[in-house]
Amino acid sequence: MxxxxxxxxxxxxxxxxxxxxxxxxxxVLAALSLPLWFRGDFxxxxxxxxxxxxxxxxxxxxxxxxxxQVSLGHGALVAVGSYTTALLMIDxxxxxxxxxxxxxxxxxxxxxxMALPALRLSTWYFALVTLTFAQVVTDLLVEWRxxxxxxxxxxGIPPPAIGAHVLGPVEVYLAVAACVVLxxxxxxxxxxxxxxxxxxxxxxxxxxxxxxxVSLLRIKLFAFAVSAALAGLAGAFYAVQKTVITPEDxxxxxxxxxxxxxxxxxxxxxxxxxxxxLVFFLLPELLGPLxxxxxxxxxxxxxxxxxxxxxxxxxxxxxxxxRKRPVASDAPAPGARAQPVQRLSLAVQDLHKQxxxxxxxxxxxxxAEAGSTHALxxxxxxxxxxxxxxxxxxxxxxxxxxxxGGTDVSGRAPHRIARLGVGRTFQTPKxxxxxxxxxxxxxxxxxxxxxxxxxxxxxxxxARQDQRDGSAAAMTLLRFVGLAERADDLxxxxxxxxxxLVEIARAMAGRPSLLLLxxxxxxxxxxxxxxxxxxxxxxxxxxTTVLVVEHHLELIARISRSVTVLDRGRVLTAGTxxxxxxxxxxxxxxxxxxxxxxxx
Amino acid sequence: xxxxxxxxxxxxGSLYCLVAVGFNILYRPTKVFNFAQGDLxxxxxxxxxxxxxxxxxxxxxxxxxAAAAVALLALLEERxxxxxxxxxxxxxxxxxxxxxxxxxxxxxIVGKVWGADPIVVPAPAPLSNDMLGLSAVNxxxxxxxxxxxxxxxxxxxxxxYASLWGKATLAVAEDRDAALLRGIDPVAISRWSFxxxxxxxxxxxxxxxxxxxxxxxxxxxxxxKGFAAAAIGGLGSNRGALLAGYLIGMxxxxxxxxxxxxxxxxxxxxxxxxxxxxxxxxxxSSLEARTV
Numbered sequence: 001m002x003x004x005x006x007x008x009x010x011x012x013x014x015x016x017x018x019x020x021x022x023x024x025x026x027x028v029l030a031a032l033s034l035p036l037w038f039r040g041d042f043x044x045x046x047x048x049x050x051x052x053x054x055x056x057x058x059x060x061x062x063x064x065x066x067x068x069q070v071s072l073g074h075g076a077l078v079a080v081g082s083y084t085t086a087l088l089m090i091d092x093x094x095x096x097x098x099x100x101x102x103x104x105x106x107x108x109x110x111x112x113x114m115a116l117p118a119l120r121l122s123t124w125y126f127a128l129v130t131l132t133f134a135q136v137v138t139d140l141l142v143e144w145r146x147x148x149x150x151x152x153x154x155x156g157i158p159p160p161a162i163g164a165h166v167l168g169p170v171e172v173y174l175a176v177a178a179c180v181v182l183x184x185x186x187x188x189x190x191x192x193x194x195x196x197x198x199x200x201x202x203x204x205x206x207x208x209x210x211x212x213x214v215s216l217l218r219i220k221l222f223a224f225a226v227s228a229a230l231a232g233l234a235g236a237f238y239a240v241q242k243t244v245i246t247p248e249d250x251x252x253x254x255x256x257x258x259x260x261x262x263x264x265x266x267x268x269x270x271x272x273x274x275x276x277x278l279v280f281f282l283l284p285e286l287l288g289p290l291x292x293x294x295x296x297x298x299x300x301x302x303x304x305x306x307x308x309x310x311x312x313x314x315x316x317x318x319x320x321x322x323r324k325r326p327v328a329s330d331a332p333a334p335g336a337r338a339q340p341v342q343r344l345s346l347a348v349q350d351l352h353k354q355x356x357x358x359x360x361x362x363x364x365x366x367x368a369e370a371g372s373t374h375a376l377x378x379x380x381x382x383x384x385x386x387x388x389x390x391x392x393x394x395x396x397x398x399x400x401x402x403x404x405g406g407t408d409v410s411g412r413a414p415h416r417i418a419r420l421g422v423g424r425t426f427q428t429p430k431x432x433x434x435x436x437x438x439x440x441x442x443x444x445x446x447x448x449x450x451x452x453x454x455x456x457x458x459x460x461x462x463a464r465q466d467q468r469d470g471s472a473a474a475m476t477l478l479r480f481v482g483l484a485e486r487a488d489d490l491x492x493x494x495x496x497x498x499x500x501l502v503e504i505a506r507a508m509a510g511r512p513s514l515l516l517l518x519x520x521x522x523x524x525x526x527x528x529x530x531x532x533x534x535x536x537x538x539x540x541x542x543x544t545t546v547l548v549v550e551h552h553l554e555l556i557a558r559i560s561r562s563v564t565v566l567d568r569g570r571v572l573t574a575g576t577x578x579x580x581x582x583x584x585x586x587x588x589x590x591x592x593x594x595x596x597x598x599x600x
Numbered sequence: 601x602x603x604x605x606x607x608x609x610x611x612x613g614s615l616y617c618l619v620a621v622g623f624n625i626l627y628r629p630t631k632v633f634n635f636a637q638g639d640l641x642x643x644x645x646x647x648x649x650x651x652x653x654x655x656x657x658x659x660x661x662x663x664x665x666a667a668a669a670v671a672l673l674a675l676l677e678e679r680x681x682x683x684x685x686x687x688x689x690x691x692x693x694x695x696x697x698x699x700x701x702x703x704x705x706x707x708x709i710v711g712k713v714w715g716a717d718p719i720v721v722p723a724p725a726p727l728s729n730d731m732l733g734l735s736a737v738n739x740x741x742x743x744x745x746x747x748x749x750x751x752x753x754x755x756x757x758x759x760x761y762a763s764l765w766g767k768a769t770l771a772v773a774e775d776r777d778a779a780l781l782r783g784i785d786p787v788a789i790s791r792w793s794f795x796x797x798x799x800x801x802x803x804x805x806x807x808x809x810x811x812x813x814x815x816x817x818x819x820x821x822x823x824x825k826g827f828a829a830a831a832i833g834g835l836g837s838n839r840g841a842l843l844a845g846y847l848i849g850m851x852x853x854x855x856x857x858x859x860x861x862x863x864x865x866x867x868x869x870x871x872x873x874x875x876x877x878x879x880x881x882x883x884x885s886s887l888e889a890r891t892v
Binding site: 068070072113114116117118120121123124125127128129131132133135136139140142143252256259263293295296298299300302303306307310 | 633635680681684685688693694696697698700701702703704705707708709712820823824827828831860862863865866868869872873876877880
């Protein structure tokens, strides 16, 4: 890895040639210096303002674009940051830098108090609570006169200073530009890390996220906290740039502007907020005499874009050419997969589960020795998938216990169970269709990567290490399932059978001690079936305990050491494959012989 | 003094409840929470106000015309802003942004056409906004009628949902594909629900106009109040919405008395957050709120 670049630039997969990266840096620097070449303060003022808006939009894109939580109250968070900074500077004579930090902290805390209850619920609860919050902040700026000075607002906000040196407009612009660059790089690092994958998973497929050990609430709160802190920082600059702030600056439309910016630029696209902000500042010039219809036009733009181009400008096919083709780093990571996993046994005891009037489980029990492969079979509706869901925590049983390695996990949240080393697949593969196959596999490693958010944000060594190791491990796994050549394709483009294999690779990325497979053979071709058998044997050889729900008897006979047969939520029999398949009750219930109605 | 709080709380609360019931009508079968609902109410208020004050229509045809017009508007919204987004991804949340955009468009068009000044609307004929000469209670005949009518409307909606059509709606809410197999057309149910929700919104607006006056600001205000009533009462529960509406109305009136009228939204937000924290599904949730 190149050691001379700044750490911030180095987290990208080590693929882009030097020249390209230098070119990007030069282009960005040139673009940033553009406003300095104009005479007069107007362009500089507008550019600073655009930088402030961009800062908010970059954060909002992380929250709304990546994590999928629509905030309609970011304008209010800017207001909170702005007023906090200004009040501390005017009344308490704090320096700008300390006051700005306080502004970020207050914005984040106020935001978290508001967001916490709503983030537990559907997305639109959050949208409406943030909208209400925006209204409340607007009200309070006027009403809470003793603090905010009411309508007249705060005047005489001093410019920032370093020691005795007072910053002029050019230096304030440069400071804002530096913050924008840092925020962009930080969000870029986050979006490419396990946090980014966790956010996209929480947005597109919460079940897949949870099964990979992602806590939905925590990842959403994290995205929100980052975006709120950036909004607070933007507010601090907003205050010192304008020197006067009033409630008029922070109307309800202010929050909508940020949403407009990221929708125009492209939700969940790295460059979206940058492009969106530029368009937003150019648009009024283009509208000319239509200025008074501005808000109406914004509404129409939002509607038309969301219906016809939901990924905005940066989502248009034109940009596909610019997407770099990462060269798959084919060097096998030494030791990335060689260590055996911790061996855990599985015991399920007397599970009962009632769905309304249907008794799905009535005393289901099974035991799988550590490191063995155990099959769960039975006719449709016999409670196999329900058992799997109870073990992995997606369904809470009415009574009974699930012991993993001797620990009773019943009642624990599914992402916590996943973090104990329990991987699973689903009957219909739950992949993130907009991410590459490689990133889908890497999602499975969410809980096992070590770098903290702070390290990732600033691209510190451990984050880069995780990035390299994770990528190499994912490639190893993809070779393991025979899909290495499709690593950079979008997961949604893969045929069904291959999606199953990717899902198994994802579950394996978490280095599970216990792997739960729900009908992995369904819909596979003969060829793929063979590969699956070998794959499961290879997984078991690593020491992983495998519990497989399957109808394919040959496969079961080949891979499993023991079998449990369920019928209508009860254990019909259990034993080795040979014992079980020759059991007369099994032949009747499972094979549907003698037509006595065991299988419907 | 406190009896005034109760009266104004019940009056305002009735209106909030009606907005929330409008949300419920749409939400049950479609799982879409219409961000333009407040503005549908606003258009209903403006249209009926215009017909009654400028064109001097009697209130019955004015209400009916407003209801028909807003029902069409809601159908248009469903076709243009909701159906295409849901077609692309049934579980996605793009409709949050599209229905919000529809709200922006309606507010701004109505503002351009009718101006920003509120239209004062008299109470329909036999009723009036003048205080009845009761010794202890300051209440107008229109307020009393509004409170009673709201309870009646909630009862009617509940009865409607107990009917076959209502059960079909709930079946669609439960499982679209299974409902389809039973011969229920989810698309038709969605459209009818939007039309019905629109008509109900218009009626709400027409009823609100004599109390709140008709203005473009109604939309954003009632969106928030209606959401609060729906969230506190439990989404999908109309009886919950009624009680939550009263709760919010009275909390507002009390805070106006004790603090300052400007704090009503803050008080409401605190109530919403407290309830969501303690009971995420709301106080009387009938549909299971989808918690994480």
